[in-house]
Amino acid sequence: MRIGVMVCHCGNNIAATVDVEAVAAAAREFPDVVYATDHMYACSDPGQKTLEQTIRDLKLDGVVVASCSPRMHELTFRRAVERAGLNRYMFEMANIREHVAWISLDRKRNTQKATDLVRMAVEKLRVDRPLTAKSFDVQKRVLIVGGGVAGIQAALDCADGGLDVVLVERKSSIGGIMSKLDKTFPTVDCSVCVLGPKMVDAGQNPRITLHMLSEVEEVSGYVGNFEVKVRKHTTYVDWTKCTGCGACEEKCPSRKVPDAFNENVSLTTAIGIPFPQATPKRATINAEHCLRLTKGKCGVCEKICPTGAIDYDLKDEVVTEKVGAIIAATGLNLFDHRKCGEYGAGRYPDVVTSLAYERMLSASGPTAGHIKRPSDGAEPKTVVFIACVGSRDRSLGRPYCSNFCCMYTAKQAILTRDHIPDSKAYVFYMDIRANGKGYEEFVRRAQEEYGVEYVRGRVAQVYPKDGKLIVRGTDTLLGQQVEVPADLVVLAVGVEAAKGAPELAEKLRISYDAYGFFMESHPKLRPVETNTVGVFLAGACQGPKDIPASVAQASAAAGKVLALLSKDKLESDPQIAQVATNRCIGCGKCERTCPFGAIRMRELRDGSKRAEVVETVCQGCGICSVTCPVRAIQLQHFTDSQLLAEVNALCRIWDETTES
Amino acid sequence: MQTINLAADCDQAFMDAVARESGQDLKSCYQCGNCTAGCAYSQDYDIPVHQIMRLVQLGQKERVLSCRSIWLCATCQACTTRCPNNIEVATVMDVLRHMARRAGKAPERLVKSFTDGFLASVARHGRVFEAGLAAVFALKSGKPLQDAGLGPAMLTRGKLAFLPHQPGGRGKEEVAEIFARFENRTDAAPAKKTGEDAQ
Numbered sequence: 001m002r003i004g005v006m007v008c009h010c011g012n013n014i015a016a017t018v019d020v021e022a023v024a025a026a027a028r029e030f031p032d033v034v035y036a037t038d039h040m041y042a043c044s045d046p047g048q049k050t051l052e053q054t055i056r057d058l059k060l061d062g063v064v065v066a067s068c069s070p071r072m073h074e075l076t077f078r079r080a081v082e083r084a085g086l087n088r089y090m091f092e093m094a095n096i097r098e099h100v101a102w103i104s105l106d107r108k109r110n111t112q113k114a115t116d117l118v119r120m121a122v123e124k125l126r127v128d129r130p131l132t133a134k135s136f137d138v139q140k141r142v143l144i145v146g147g148g149v150a151g152i153q154a155a156l157d158c159a160d161g162g163l164d165v166v167l168v169e170r171k172s173s174i175g176g177i178m179s180k181l182d183k184t185f186p187t188v189d190c191s192v193c194v195l196g197p198k199m200v201d202a203g204q205n206p207r208i209t210l211h212m213l214s215e216v217e218e219v220s221g222y223v224g225n226f227e228v229k230v231r232k233h234t235t236y237v238d239w240t241k242c243t244g245c246g247a248c249e250e251k252c253p254s255r256k257v258p259d260a261f262n263e264n265v266s267l268t269t270a271i272g273i274p275f276p277q278a279t280p281k282r283a284t285i286n287a288e289h290c291l292r293l294t295k296g297k298c299g300v301c302e303k304i305c306p307t308g309a310i311d312y313d314l315k316d317e318v319v320t321e322k323v324g325a326i327i328a329a330t331g332l333n334l335f336d337h338r339k340c341g342e343y344g345a346g347r348y349p350d351v352v353t354s355l356a357y358e359r360m361l362s363a364s365g366p367t368a369g370h371i372k373r374p375s376d377g378a379e380p381k382t383v384v385f386i387a388c389v390g391s392r393d394r395s396l397g398r399p400y401c402s403n404f405c406c407m408y409t410a411k412q413a414i415l416t417r418d419h420i421p422d423s424k425a426y427v428f429y430m431d432i433r434a435n436g437k438g439y440e441e442f443v444r445r446a447q448e449e450y451g452v453e454y455v456r457g458r459v460a461q462v463y464p465k466d467g468k469l470i471v472r473g474t475d476t477l478l479g480q481q482v483e484v485p486a487d488l489v490v491l492a493v494g495v496e497a498a499k500g501a502p503e504l505a506e507k508l509r510i511s512y513d514a515y516g517f518f519m520e521s522h523p524k525l526r527p528v529e530t531n532t533v534g535v536f537l538a539g540a541c542q543g544p545k546d547i548p549a550s551v552a553q554a555s556a557a558a559g560k561v562l563a564l565l566s567k568d569k570l571e572s573d574p575q576i577a578q579v580a581t582n583r584c585i586g587c588g589k590c591e592r593t594c595p596f597g598a599i600r601m602r603e604l605r606d607g608s609k610r611a612e613v614v615e616t617v618c619q620g621c622g623i624c625s626v627t628c629p630v631r632a633i634q635l636q637h638f639t640d641s642q643l644l645a646e647v648n649a650l651c652r653i654w655d656e657t658t659e660s
Numbered sequence: 661m662q663t664i665n666l667a668a669d670c671d672q673a674f675m676d677a678v679a680r681e682s683g684q685d686l687k688s689c690y691q692c693g694n695c696t697a698g699c700a701y702s703q704d705y706d707i708p709v710h711q712i713m714r715l716v717q718l719g720q721k722e723r724v725l726s727c728r729s730i731w732l733c734a735t736c737q738a739c740t741t742r743c744p745n746n747i748e749v750a751t752v753m754d755v756l757r758h759m760a761r762r763a764g765k766a767p768e769r770l771v772k773s774f775t776d777g778f779l780a781s782v783a784r785h786g787r788v789f790e791a792g793l794a795a796v797f798a799l800k801s802g803k804p805l806q807d808a809g810l811g812p813a814m815l816t817r818g819k820l821a822f823l824p825h826q827p828g829g830r831g832k833e834e835v836a837e838i839f840a841r842f843e844n845r846t847d848a849a850p851a852k853k854t855g856e857d858a859q
Contacts, residue, residue, distance in 0.1 A: 342742070393744040394688070430692045460698030460742050474693030479711050481702050 003125055004035040004060045005118060006051060007096070008042035008067035014101040019111040023066065023096070026115045030122045034058060043073045048080040055084035062086065062128060064121045066094040066114060087130030089574070089637055092121040116653050123649040124642050131574035131636055136616045138224035138570050139324040141166065142561050145216055145504065148176020149195060149547055150539025150554040151329035152202045157558030158327075159207035163565060166321045167202065168211045168230055173278035175199055176331055178547060180261065180355060182362040182369075185411040186442035192364070196277050203279040210280060212239075215500075217318060219507045220597060222617055223534030224324045224570045232317040236285035236293070237271075241309035244273060244281035248301035248310070257289040259366065263356040265374065266366030271301050271310075276364055283309075325534045325561045328508060328518055329554060330501055332540040335390025335398065335493040343386065343462045343491060349374040350469055351462060351489045354385075354408060361415050371419050373488055380423065380487030383416050384471045385409045386459050387429040391494030400515070402494035403544035406433045409492045410443045413452040425452045426484050428459045428473050436548065455482060462489055495544040508535050517543045528557040536560050575637045576618035577625060583632035584610045590624035590633055599624060670719035678716050682755040688745040689713045695739030695749045705729035709739055709749060716752070725760040731768035733757070773800045783839050786832030789824035790814075 005027040009015035020038040027036035035058050039047045042065055051063065063086070065077050070093045078088040096114040104110055142158050144151045147169030155165045167174065178184075179199070181191035202208055211230050218229040254270035261274040270289040273281055283301075291298035292312055302310040337353050338346035345351050350373050352360075363369035373380050387409055391402040406429065413425040427446075432454075434440040446452040457474035464470070468485040475482045497516030505512040510530040511519035518541050521529040528536050536557040539550035564570075577590075577598070586609035591599045598617035601609045611624075611633065622635045631640060679686050689710075696708040706728045707715070715724045724730070730753050739749035766772040777796045781788045794811075798804040814820045826832060 388692075392690075395744050395746050430690070457693035458697055458742075458744070460694055460738070472697060474697040474708075474710065476691055476693035476696070476710060479696075479708050481696060481699070481708075 001032045001061045001126055002034045002059060003030075003032045003062050003064065003122060004051075004054050004058065005030075005033055005037070005064045005066065005122065006042050006047070007036070007038040007114075007118070008047070008065065009038060009040045010067060010097055010101075011041065014067070014097050014114075017101045017105055017107055017110050018096060018114045019107060020114075022111050023114045023118060027064075027118050027122070030119055032126055033122060035060070042067050043076050048076070051077070051080050052084040055081065055086060060086070062090040062092070062125045064092045064094060064118060064125055066096045066118045066121070068097040069095050069099075087132075089131040090125070090128055092125045092128070094118045094121040116650065119653065120646040120649045123645040127639075127642050127645050128637070133571040133574050134615060135569040135571050136224060138565060138567065139226075139322050140164065140565050141321070141323040142325045142327060142565070143168065143226070143228050143321055143323040144327045144329055144538075146176070146329035146331055146498075146539070146541065147171075147174030147202075147210070147212075148329060148331045148539060148550075149178040149198070150331065150541075150550040151176070151327070152195075152198050153551045153554035154327050154329060154538050154558045154561075155202050155208050156198060156205070157555050158561055159205050161558070161562040163207070163562065165205075165208045166211065166228075166230075166323060167208055168214045168216060170213065170215055171274070172212050172235065172282070172284040173199075173274055173280070174202060174210065174212075175275075175277070175279065177355070179275065179277065180263070180358060180362075182358050182365070183411060183415060184547060185407045186436070186438045188411065188414065192275075192277050199277065199279040211319070212280065212282075213284065216504060216507060219326070219509075221322075222596070222619070223532075223564070225616065226323050226326055226534065228321045228323060228326070230319050230321060232319060234314040234316050235282070236287070236290070236310065236312055236314050237283050238309045238311050238314070239280065239282045241307040242282045242305075243307055243309075244278075244283065245306065246273060246283070247304050247306060248283050249273065251300050251304045253298065253300060254289050254291050257286055262359045262366045263353065265352070265356050265359055285310075285312075324565045325536065326508060327536045327538050327554075327557045327561060328504065328510070328530075328541050329538040329557075330498040330504060330541040332495045332544065333498050335396075335402075335496055337389060337491045337493050339396060340389055340491070342460065343389070343489065344464075344469070345389075345491060348462070348464060348469060348489075350380075350487065351491065353491055353493045354405070354412065355493070357412055357490045358408075361412070361419065369419075371416065371488075378487070379420055381420065382424045382426070382468075382484065382486045383413075383488045383490060384459075384469075384484050384486040385413055385425065385427045385490045385492060386471070387427060387492045388458070389491040389493050390496075391492075392430065398494055398496070398515075400544070401433060403433070404546040405492040405494060406431075407436070407439055407442065407546065409490075410434075410446040410452070412490060414446050414450050417450040417452065425450075426471075426486075427452060427454045428457060428471070429454060430456070430458060436546070457482070462486075495540065498541060501541060508532060510535055517541065528553055528560055534564065572616050573620060575620045575635065576615055577613045577620070577622070577633050577635050579611045579613055580632045580634070581610050583630050585630055585632070586610050587629065589627050589629065593623050593627045595621065595623065664718070664720070666718065671721040672719055674721040674724075675716065675719045677759070678752065678755055681758070682748065682752045684747050684752055685745075686713070686717055686747070686752070689717060689747055690745065692744060694742040694744060698738040698742045700736055700738060701729075701732050701734055704732050709733075709753065712756070713747075713749065713752070716756075724756055725763055725765050726767060728767050729753075730756045730760060731766065731771045770797075770801055773797060782835065785824040786827045786835045787825060789821075791820050791822060792824065794820070 007020045007024045009020050024036040024038045041047050081091045082088045094117040100110050100114050141164040143166045144155050145168050147167050155167045158165050178195050184191045213233040214230050217231045221227045249269050249272035252269035252271045257268050257270050258264040259266045259268035271285045287293045359365040360367050390398050416425045434443045455475050457476045459473035461472050462469050469489050471484045471486050501516040502512050509532045518537050520527045521531055538554040538557040590611050596617055596619050598614045600612050602612040624633045625635045693710045696710040699709050702708055733753040735750050737750045777793050781793045
């Protein structure tokens with residue numbers, strides 16, 4: 001066998017603490033190595049050219065590159081090796097940057113360790129075998145979890161690109177948080193007016209299937225061939241018959257149901273449609289409050305419904321969807337303001353969350369767009385906004401900035417002054433984060449044009465006195481305590497991960513951070529991909545994000561899905577498990593340990609059983625390989641003999657150095 | 661107001677000492693002002709508490725240790741409770757008071773007199789002797805009659821006794837042992853909340 005070695009300087013990244021020339025010189029003495037050199041940047045075009053040329057000139061059978069992590073450039077070099085006519089798996093990478101140069105300044109020992117790693121790589125390469133990828137068919141469909149603005153945008157883009165889309169939404173209408181907003185910053189245009197057309201599009205597009213009141217129950221399979229079980233919670237209304245006329249809602253006698261769409265500011269009925277623009281516009285029964293379902297009496301809606309759509313016996317349904325890719329767009333939850341007892345949140349009715357205030361501002365909201373104090377219905381003349389409630393607060397376990405509260409607070413303050421011209425609006429803030437296009441100008445407008453008073457400091461307490469709410473805070477710019485007697489206090493509550501986000505992440509086999517936000521594959525260069533191939537992210541499920549950022553990421557995720565599913569066949573990774581049938585004793589341990597369900601037991605003609613790997617499902621994790629009691633399963637490219645070659649090399653080095 | 665030279669006027673040793681003795685991460689203060697917002701004595705302070713935190717962050721030893729606020733702090737812990745960054749602000753104030761005392765600074769002389777008198781009384785009787793403490797403090801303060809009006813009301817409610825109470829059992833000896841242990845302590849820097857100034 002003829003092996004070539006290239007040791008990379010990586011500028012100063014490696015060369016500063018590793019004698020790369022010495023490593024190359026040492027490599028020339030290793031068995032089967034016929035050529036070794038060093039290079040300033042092995043990954044650069046000249047570096048790859050040198051590699052290719054050398055393979056051809058010296059008729060090499062395999063190559064070792066000692067440079068950075070395989071996560072960075074393994075693919076680069078595999079392609080270079082392939083261009084020079086070798087199998088791409090006749091290549092090994094020794095990581096002498098992250099594992100050596102960056103972790104120690106001891107040049108002598110670094111050089112020794114780098115040499116050892118190269119020797120291990122050479123020994124493995126000597127027993128490497130060429131591998132060939134297989135291809136498999138893909139489902140040209142995508143499943144999107146979450147029907148907020150991000151999910152809707154991704155669905156429309158995917159459908160536009162010719163894919164069938166399955167949109168799964170937990171609520172009875174798509175639209176998400178954006179459909180609850182009155183206006184959007186910095187343009188102050190009507191939120192539902194700009195979202196409405198997209199909702200209608202998503203509802204009417206023949207390529208888009210909506211699963212409402214639904215949740216993902218189970219995900220199996222792999223990129224190109226996912227199988228997703230979706231639980232469709234029952235609505236007790238046959239939606240194929242319901243026309244959305246609203247007659248049931250008018251007659252329903254259970255009228256004291258907290259209206260979740262209106263952030264529980266008002267009451268609604270047990271059956272109904274959450275808001276005028278709801279898509280699909282269909283009625284749903286709230287089983288907790290329905291008199292027929294809780295007490296067995298009533299049945300008014302059944303009698304009144306002109307199309308006979310009401311069916312109290314309808315049950316949950318589980319449907320299975322086969323898709324090629326999945327986009328998670330589960331959005332966000334808002335911080336529970338009741339945790340801030342010092343603001344009287346949950347105790348004083350006139351201390352409300354920003355989203356509840358948004359509903360009060362909305363023409364379709366509980367007060368028909370007239371701002372009224374929840375306690376007595378009076379028009380507030382002094383409104384105080386408190387920023388960073390549940391944001392940038394380590395004591396509440398929320399150290400991060402929620403990204404958009406500064407902006408919606410400025411918007412709500414402007415709207416307050418618009419609705420009630422003789423009102424005063426105060427904003428207690430710590431820093432103003434207005435870094436989007438036109439955002440800073442918007443905040444300045446709130447202060448200069450609308451006379452909103454910005455006070456730099458946190459608020460320590462809110463307490464009632466003489467019919468007012470006294471807001472006690474600091475003006476740190478003055479270095480003094482300040483207080484405002486307010487009629488209404490609005491808490492700019494921060495963002496947290498959507499309820500159930502970690503559970504969904506486990507089902508999708510993607511990572512999530514300490515706060516439940518889904519992890520992107522790379523914070524800069526792979527912002528919509530996850531570490532599970534075929535699963536993508538859109539919107540605030542990945543971190544606090546405003547509407548423009550969510551929409552942009554949704555379109556980006558759709559672009560990724562369209563690119564992935566534009567191919568008729570995908571290549572499977574050949575680094576998977578392989579069963580030596582003559583060794584297998586059919587014990588079935590591998591089948592039970594495989595986390596991906598990639599192993600089946602096949603019955604032979606004599607009735608005995610043998611394990612069989614479903615090649616497209618196997619992720620190459622290697623668990624079966626270590627489970628097998630007779631070593632009948634080997635992970636390709638990481639076989640026992642290949643790994644032992646590395647271990648033996650390491651042990652020989654150990655023997656040599658300890659003897660001397 | 662004088663210009664502060666942020667480089668030359670910064671006392672790193674002071675900053676380190678405050679951090680070490682208080683056990684608090686002073687760098688995590690981002691000046692939101694919530695400590696001052698909740699402070700019950702801010703109106704009497706010469707420097708509001710959030711600015712004391714800032715001065716400590718900038719190593720302004722002289723201004724911090726000679727301010728009145730650290731002596732007026734009631735250690736009610738509202739600042740500690742409110743701090744979004746989990747800083748025990750009241751502990752920092754306590755440490756600063758100790759440091760000021762060690763540096764021979766006590767701009768609020770009466771606060772120091774009262775605490776000294778309180779401690780002396782406890783050391784002597786095993787618990788505080790209110791009438792004695794009141795008399796001593798009245799004399800030391802130079803305004804012997806300023807609190808005299810309270811006397812009759814306190815007497816009729818049984819809050820002032822003419823003779824010191826004795827703690828039950830071994831109480832007196834146990835308290836004396838605490839004082840002895842403090843006097844004979846081996847560590848150089850006194851730990852916080854020892855009896856040195858009875859805070």
